[in-house]
Amino acid sequence: MLVFIRNLRFRLSVLPAAALLLGAFALPAIAQQLPPGDTPPPDVFSRVEDAGTAADHGGAAYVVVYDHAKNHMKPSGVTYVDSYIIYKVLTPEGCRDRSVLRWGYDPQSSYVEVREVNVIRGGEKIPVDVSLVHDLPAPQAAIYWSDRVKTLQLPRLQAGDGIEVTVFRKGFTYALLGEEQEPGDDRYIPPMPGEYFDIVLFGGDAPVVEKRYVLSLPADKRLHSEVYNGPLYSSTTYTGDRTEYAWWGKDLPPAVRETAQPDRSDFVAKVVMATAESWEAKSRWFFDVNKGQFEVTPGIQAKVDEILADAGLTGASEEARAKALLHWVAQNIRYSGQTMGEGEGFTLHPGSMIFEQRSGVCKDIAGMLITMMRAAGMDSYGAMTMAGSRIDLVPADQFNHCVCALRTADGSFEMYDPTWVPYNNSIWSLLEAEQHYLVGTPEGEFLSRIPYSPPGESPLRIEHTASLAEDGTLTGTMKLSGSGALDGRLRRMVAGARRQELGHFFARLLSPAGDEVENIEWKFRDPADFGGDMWVALSYRIRRFAAPVGGALELRSPMMQIVLHDGNLFRAGTMRYGPERATDLFLYYTQMIEGTETIRLPKGYAAADPPQSDEVDETYAYFKGTSRMDGRSLVIEQRAEVRRRQIPPDGYGGFKKAIDEAKEFGDGIYRIEKGGSR
Numbered sequence: 053m054l055v056f057i058r059n060l061r062f063r064l065s066v067l068p069a070a071a072l073l074l075g076a077f078a079l080p081a082i083a084q085q086l087p088p089g090d091t092p093p094p095d096v097f098s099r100v101e102d103a104g105t106a107a108d109h110g111g112a113a114y115v116v117v118y119d120h121a122k123n124h125m126k127p128s129g130v131t132y133v134d135s136y137i138i139y140k141v142l143t144p145e146g147c148r149d150r151s152v153l154r155w156g157y158d159p160q161s162s163y164v165e166v167r168e169v170n171v172i173r174g175g176e177k178i179p180v181d182v183s184l185v186h187d188l189p190a191p192q193a194a195i196y197w198s199d200r201v202k203t204l205q206l207p208r209l210q211a212g213d214g215i216e217v218t219v220f221r222k223g224f225t226y227a228l229l230g231e232e233q234e235p236g237d238d239r240y241i242p243p244m245p246g247e248y249f250d251i252v253l254f255g256g257d258a259p260v261v262e263k264r265y266v267l268s269l270p271a272d273k274r275l276h277s278e279v280y281n282g283p284l285y286s287s288t289t290y291t292g293d294r295t296e297y298a299w300w301g302k303d304l305p306p307a308v309r310e311t312a313q314p315d316r317s318d319f320v321a322k323v324v325m326a327t328a329e330s331w332e333a334k335s336r337w338f339f340d341v342n343k344g345q346f347e348v349t350p351g352i353q354a355k356v357d358e359i360l361a362d363a364g365l366t367g368a369s370e371e372a373r374a375k376a377l378l379h380w381v382a383q384n385i386r387y388s389g390q391t392m393g394e395g396e397g398f399t400l401h402p403g404s405m406i407f408e409q410r411s412g413v414c415k416d417i418a419g420m421l422i423t424m425m426r427a428a429g430m431d432s433y434g435a436m437t438m439a440g441s442r443i444d445l446v447p448a449d450q451f452n453h454c455v456c457a458l459r460t461a462d463g464s465f466e467m468y469d470p471t472w473v474p475y476n477n478s479i480w481s482l483l484e485a486e487q488h489y490l491v492g493t494p495e496g497e498f499l500s501r502i503p504y505s506p507p508g509e510s511p512l513r514i515e516h517t518a519s520l521a522e523d524g525t526l527t528g529t530m531k532l533s534g535s536g537a538l539d540g541r542l543r544r545m546v547a548g549a550r551r552q553e554l555g556h557f558f559a560r561l562l563s564p565a566g567d568e569v570e571n572i573e574w575k576f577r578d579p580a581d582f583g584g585d586m587w588v589a590l591s592y593r594i595r596r597f598a599a600p601v602g603g604a605l606e607l608r609s610p611m612m613q614i615v616l617h618d619g620n621l622f623r624a625g626t627m628r629y630g631p632e633r634a635t636d637l638f639l640y641y642t643q644m645i646e647g648t649e650t651i652r653l654p655k656g657y658a659a660a661d662p663p664q665s666d667e668v669d670e671t672y673a674y675f676k677g678t679s680r681m682d683g684r685s686l687v688i689e690q691r692a693e694v695r696r697r698q699i700p701p702d703g704y705g706g707f708k709k710a711i712d713e714a715k716e717f718g719d720g721i722y723r724i725e726k727g728g729s730r
Contacts, residue, residue, distance in 0.1 A: 389412060516648070
């Protein structure tokens with residue numbers, strides 16, 4: 053995933069230890085006998101006992117019995133979080149999965165202290181020595197920002213055990229220094245002036261009996277908040293100098309896991325909250341915090357002039373020059389995040405640093421393009437977006453990615469994403485269609501959204517001509533060409549394979565058509581040539597392609613078999629689908645496939661009753677396949693469309709119907725018989 057902003061949701065407040073251990077705000081002890089029907093306040097033992105067994109939770113391996121976090125924001129922006137969690141392991145698998153507790157953190161901006169851990173067994177607490185917590189480097193790939201993880205090995209667990217965990221955190225997501233700093237808090241002050249945000253999911257991998265989130269703000273702070281994706285309880289209370297907000301849920305099922313689903317925040321019950329005044333205020337802040345990062349050095353200016361001169365674009369339109377700079381940055385700034393000092397969150401590193409390092413994460417790659425565009429006299433800005441998920445209207449930090457915005461002559465913005473377009477002829481990957489984004493400008497912008505991309509913007513066109521010999525050998529040529537998202541798919545197929553291994557790569561691509569692929573030759577557009585759409589042309593020979601059956605030859609459509617077995621060509625067609633879905637189907641991009649296949653048959657042979665498909669024209673997908681004899685040639689045609697990148701459960705049935713029809717037609721058997729004058 054392209055990391056731009058680290059969502060460090062470490063919120064804190066000091067809650068009395070006794071109250072935490074009770075898991076609620078404890079009431080004074082009552083000496084007299086309880087009235088009939090009343091029960092004493094819950095404690096850790098009663099909570100674990102009442103949590104039930106695996107049978108009560110659909111066979112779950114463990115359950116979150118109680119999860120309570122109290123977040124205390126200070127005027128400086130530093131937030132203290134007291135977290136109290138009780139787990140109960142229900143099966144041997146749960147004992148294994150909970151045997152080691154883990155807490156991830158970034159030491160540059162957050163702090164974690166494991167204060168108390170107990171195993172609850174047989175009505176007793178078995179203390180775990182928290183001095184045995186290990187502080188280790190976190191596993192990292194592509195982004196190396198010195199994140200760490202604390203771990204604690206628990207004693208051997210038994211099914212039915214509870215685990216009681218008390219942790220203190222402090223850190224930030226988003227705010228700037230203010231007054232009332234405690235000693236040692238300076239490094240945890242976040243970068244936006246005195247603001248708070250969080251996105252709290254009330255569903256995870258395990259069932260939850262009860263989860264509570266409490267936020268205590270200074271009284272002068274005004275909070276925007278909204279609940280999404282399901283009902284939760286809430287309350288608001290006031291004291292003289294603070295306002296306390298609380299949200300909680302009970303008996304929450306585990307988050308549904310399905311193939312190709314959107315980010316969990318799109319469907320799990322959540323609260324989004326922020327004290328930022330508006331999206332415009334956040335836009336102005338993002339501009340201000342980065343306005344000094346795009347200085348054009350002599351070296352950068354010389355490289356920009358060279359790029360445009362080499363492309364013959366020195367006096368070309370702004371659009372043509374911007375595209376040339378985009379592709380230079382996309383192809384020459386490697387995606388690799390190393391710690392470069394302060395500013396690993398919202399602050400983009402200087403363009404001069406990235407130009408020298410030639411590597412960085414999305415914010416750095418975007419910053420390099422912004423700097424180069426400014427060197428070419430263009431009005432460019434940084435922008436934040438959320439790759440792979442929606443952004444809700446509360447002006448919280450719901451971003452994970454950074455891009456470039458170019459202000460055009462009419463005042464609107466054209467979006468460029470150099471991180472997602474290496475080996476892609478687009479200026480903005482169509483895998484990011486319909487994403488929200490926020491441009492940072494001195495005037496302040498409202499949240500915007502990339503337009504819908506119809507299937508016709510991402511077509512895959514297939515032209516296949518072949519000859520079938522009487523012994524079943526097939527010899528042919530297949531040309532694949534693509535635009536939009538499919539341009540990028542084809543380019544990366546070729547660019548991702550080693551040149552000396554292209555023969556093996558193309559053999560695997562053709563293998564669904566037959567086991568004995570040989571004599572492969574290939575041609576393709578240079579994947580780094582962005583002067584037109586990508587194409588790949590293959591010639592081949594497949595021995596024993598058609599099987600002799602009862603005096604005839606039987607075969608399947610090579611075109612359909614190849615397309616339906618390669619996720620780069622037809623992602624939606626390669627997936628396995630259940631009868632129903634509980635969550636959206638997320639495919640990233642729309643797509644159209646138009647394919648024509650002409651197979652010349654041996655003299656005297658013809659296809660008996662060539663199969664036809666039904667035309668399936670649904671809201672979210674379409675398919676129609678036909679086949680016919682044309683002289684001595686069997687002609688097979690297909691057209692498929694995936695019409696939305698994200699398909700809701702109520703539209704899933706129609707979508708699946710179209711895909712099932714494509715698969716059924718693709719698996720159809722053609723019987724080639726002797727006879728007739730063809």
